[in-house]
Amino acid sequence: MTFKGHIGMSLLVAFGALAALGLRDEGSILTALIAIACSTLPDVDIRLELKHRKYTHNLLASLLFGLLMGFIFSQSSPGFAGGFLGGFAGSLLHIAGDLMTLMPFNPLYPVPMKPVSLKLFRSDNRLVNGALYYAGIAALAYYVVFVYLGLQPQRLLP
Secondary structure (H helix, E strand, C coil), X not given: CCHHHHHHHHXXXXXXXXXXXXXXXXXXXXXXXXXXXXXXXXXXXXXXXXXXXXXXXXXXXXXXXXXXXXXXXXXXXXXXXXXXXXXXXXXXXXXXXXXXXXXXXXXXXXXXXXXXCCCCECCCCHHHHHHHHHHHHHHHHHHHHHHHCCCCCCXXXX
């Protein structure tokens, strides 16, 4: 998936979950924002010129990203737990998105297993990435208006 697709998918899942659970507290919102920000972190392998989707697209890397974010946020409002959960969840959301694309990889690396892929679409599919992005924006808007602000939809007809 592209940057836009990963951000959209994580917005959709994170704010969809907050809305479904009715969570409005600062800690939950900050943890969701950390997860969204970290949802593109596994693609650091491209910048580092490592084999794509090998070392950073797996459960072990997700745990390490979670620990890193936990330490980064340990002295701030989200705390270690919020940072860890955000980093771990964001990385897992990235992996979930990439599992839907054509390129197989091992999400349990270094555990030996056959690479997997759901082969639903190409990672650069503009329609899918755009749809996920706008669905994520819609989930965020829904959350802010109807959950966080608590506004009620008005009937158009009496």
